[in-house]
Amino acid sequence: MIKKLLIIIFFILGCAENPKPLPDWILHTKNDPQIWSSVGLGPNREIATQQAINSIASQISVQIESKIKFIKTEHNFEIDQFSKSIIESRINISLPEVQINEVIKINNTWYARASLNKNYYFKLLEDKRQNAKITAINFLREAKNLNKREALQTIFKAYEEIETFLDSPIYVNYNGNPNSNLYSEIIFQFTECIQGIKINPEKYIYKFKSILPIRKKIPINISTTDNQSSDGLPFVINFDSGKTNKKMIALNNSMQILIDEIYPNSISGEISIQLDTPAILNRINIPRQFKIQPSARITIEILPLQFYIQSEEMNFDKKLDSKKIYPIVSQYIIDNYSGLISDSKEESDLHINLTLKTYKGNNGNNEWGIFKSYADFNMQVIMKDTNQEIFNFSINPVQGGDFQSHKNAGSQAINNLATQLKNEILPLFNASLIKN
Known part of the structure; x- marks a missing residue:
């Protein structure tokens, strides 16, 4: 009986197909300083190919993250959002350029080999960086001839152009300085522009009585140090002791806050008027460097009825x-x-x-x-x-x-x-x- 069983096992083993050996490029990925290489595998061709592409993207991410610590120190960026923005940008640049060199199927598993030439990638990246630099400089020059709202939006566009290239300093010839840091110039020009907005109430102290219908208009002059028009600038109004406008827009370099009501039992209050920078830039989460919001306060003395x-x-x-x-x-x-x-x-x-x-x-x-x-x-x-x-x-x-x-x-x-x-x-x- 045992002899018969051994004969059957040897017969089965002899008839079984030998596993196909894996190619060397699957077992040993070469470390080439000129090329990013990767291997992906999966149950079908598409998944194996995507895995190989994703592996290239991961290698690029590691290369970028090595510079992030320096950027955080120099520019005080919120690191997670900044690194995510750059990595996504670089991956979007690189993915169309990844080459799929070979795709094979072995023992019901698909294998894909991909590569990306580093020199080609960095040249492509540098071309995009140069284009962004030129566009950003043009935005900065254009902003000087616009009203305040349009100027702030245009300066911020300059930042958005170079935002994903800030893992390396960008130096330009600007305003007579051949080694001007473009990022620093953008921040300086934005800060100067926004700090030139002056919120000037007609009076800083008002006296009102509560409950009685007030409907008092408080004139506010919106001036600028460089005489640019302030028309279109949005403002947020806060008044905890009564009802008033919540949002206002400057027109003819002025606006009027309308106080409808003073709440009962309010002893005193304060109206705060603040430039709505997120509304100007049409971006809720703006970078910390652009969170500059000129403001003014008006004291409301509430007299008892x-x-x-x-x-x-x-x-x-x-x-x-x-x-x-x-x-x-x-x-x-x-x-x-x-x-x-x-x-x-x-x-x-x-x-x-x-x-x-x-x-x-x-x-x-x-x-x-x-x-x-x-x-x-x-x-x-x-x-x-x-x-x-x-x-x-x-x-x-x-x-x-x-x-x-x-x-x-x-x-x-x-x-x-x-x-x-x-x-x-x-x-x-x-x-x-x-x-x-």
């Missing part, structure tokens, strides 16, 4: 010894608007007229022995300067009941009204005041 309150509170034709409505309204004003309660009608900003009256709800106690009374209430608010009525609210009847008398029932109606005043009427007044 003065309220004059006239309150007539009657319970069956008799003035209340201790008013119920007046203290609720006055405390609401103090708590919500930091307002001042004024004794002078002439010196106040808002006049509040409160009227409260009660009357009988039945002729006597009813079948259950309850006396009914009702309260009527009106609240009117007038702006003193314009005599404009900005709020008028009436409520009736608010019911009260008591087992002793109509007067006591009237007092209960007033207490019920006071609850509605806190929970319903004054919030309506607040909404109306802000809306106006």
Whole structure:
């Protein structure tokens, strides 16, 4: 039995096809100083070829990354983004030039051999660098005859032209200097251009009162040190203490900030006006060297509103010894608007007229022995300067009941009204005041 098994094994081995030997270029990739070489493998021709090309790209990436540390030190670049930008650019240049020298299939596996001539690659790279250099210089010269927005955009285009070639310094003959560093010249010209933008408010301190409709326009002059037009420059406006424009664009070298409203309880505020550099360059993540944003600040002093309150509170034709409505309204004003309660009608900003009256709800106690009374209430608010009525609210009847008398029932109606005043009427007044 064993003898028969051995015969079968030898027969199978003898009939089996010997594995095809791998070529030397697969087993041993030559290290040629003039050529980048690579081998790729895969289950089909396309994958093997792509693997070989990717290997060439990886070798170029290693060559570039060796220079990145120097670039970071000299130019203070954000290293990850910068290296990624250069590597992607070089790979895009190199991939079309990679030669596929041979593709074979051995034992169901495909092998591809690729190469790229270094001298040819570096010559191609240098040609592109020279073209970028010439284009960048032309952009710098063109920028001097443009308005500020176009000048900044054009200078930045000069940077974008050479951005992916900054792994080596680029020296040019510019402004009479035969060894001018092009990158440094771009940064200098951009900085000089943007720092020449001056944001000049008509005044740096304004005084406003909260809540009242303001719609105050604050003129801003946008000047430049070189007399270039500032038209089209975008600005971002921030004002935490009120409502105003969020974004503005200079026109005729000026713009106007419109303050619509000052928020309640704001003691003071500041309007900041900042050049929107990312909007000018149409790029959200701009390089650190270009994050220069001229700004100006305007102080807003917020003055408290003065309220004059006239309150007539009657319970069956008799003035209340201790008013119920007046203290609720006055405390609401103090708590919500930091307002001042004024004794002078002439010196106040808002006049509040409160009227409260009660009357009988039945002729006597009813079948259950309850006396009914009702309260009527009106609240009117007038702006003193314009005599404009900005709020008028009436409520009736608010019911009260008591087992002793109509007067006591009237007092209960007033207490019920006071609850509605806190929970319903004054919030309506607040909404109306802000809306106006």
